[in-house]
Amino acid sequence: MKRSRISIILLAMIAVITLLGGCGKAEKWAYTHEPEKEVLVLYDNGKAVFKDKEYKYTKDDASYTLTDEQGNALSLRYVLDGDRMLLYEPAVYARDETEPGSGITGKWLHENGRNMFRFTKDGQFDEDGYFYGHYNVKENEGTIKLMYADPLQDCILYYSLNGDELTIEYPWPMVQVGVETSEKGQTTIPANTDK
Numbered sequence: 001m002k003r004s005r006i007s008i009i010l011l012a013m014i015a016v017i018t019l020l021g022g023c024g025k026a027e028k029w030a031y032t033h034e035p036e037k038e039v040l041v042l043y044d045n046g047k048a049v050f051k052d053k054e055y056k057y058t059k060d061d062a063s064y065t066l067t068d069e070q071g072n073a074l075s076l077r078y079v080l081d082g083d084r085m086l087l088y089e090p091a092v093y094a095r096d097e098t099e100p101g102s103g104i105t106g107k108w109l110h111e112n113g114r115n116m117f118r119f120t121k122d123g124q125f126d127e128d129g130y131f132y133g134h135y136n137v138k139e140n141e142g143t144i145k146l147m148y149a150d151p152l153q154d155c156i157l158y159y160s161l162n163g164d165e166l167t168i169e170y171p172w173p174m175v176q177v178g179v180e181t182s183e184k185g186q187t188t189i190p191a192n193t194d195k
Contacts, residue, residue, distance in 0.1 A: 023025060028177035029085060039183050040064075040076075040087065050074070077158065077169060083179040088169035093117060095164035104137060104144065104159065108166050117168070119144075144168075 028039040048057040048066055049072040055066035055074070066074045088175045093108035099118070100106055111121035120125040125146060127136040133148040144157045158169035 011041070028085070029174045032173040032175050034178065038177055039174070050076075079171075083176040085174040085176075086171040087174050088171050090167050090169045093166040093168060095166070104161065104166060117166075142149050 011119055017053055025044045027042045028038045029042075030037050030038055037047075039051060042057060042059075045162060046056055046058070048055045048064070051065055051143060055068055057064050057066045058096070059065070062192070064076045064078060066076065068074075074090070076090075077078065079086045084186050090109055091118075093110050095101075096107040096109050097117075098107070101119070101121070104119045105121050106119065108119075110116065115128055116126075117128075123134050123136070126132055131148055131150060131152065133150075135147065136145045137143070138145075142158055142160060143159070145154060146157065147154045157171070160167045
């Protein structure tokens with residue numbers, strides 16, 4: 001009886017250790033404006049969680065490729081700087097036919113129905129009806145530089161056009177969850193510099 005009790009306890013301990021160690025070490029990332037809320041978790045066993053959805057992932061020096069159970073892949077560009085990162089999240093916008101244009105000019109509505117970009121022929125932009133400024137396009141690099149009229153830092157977006165669909169990869173400053181920094185919430189990554 002005593003021997004079986006010890007065996008059961010040992011098996012239970014092995015099971016707990018296996019469960020706790022099964023996911024491996026993880027990098028946990030959060031937006032700088034919500035530094036305690038995990039958005040991206042990357043485990044050293046190749047698994048990931050992005051916005052509460054599970055994936056397998058691979059990475060190179062410029063992007064993470066997240067693949068879901070159905071085989072759908074999501075590519076996320078990133079720029080690392082120690083315990084900080086810029087994560088470029090893709091979002092799809094459709095051309096608003098009430099304000100047509102060519103190329104990126106015109107009004108673009110996000111699939112969520114709330115967000116919007118308007119690019120004019122004379123180099124002006126309107127983001128969500130709240131942020132305004134000038135923009136510059138580098139077609140060969142697939143980038144748009146937004147230079148805000150408000151005291152906001154300029155930023156560079158990646159973009160691609162497919163007919164009346166515009167995909168914008170917007171840079172979000174991230175911090176590692178659980179890593180102490182001297183300037184929590186501030187990124188030192190230059191989002192406003194040309195490459």
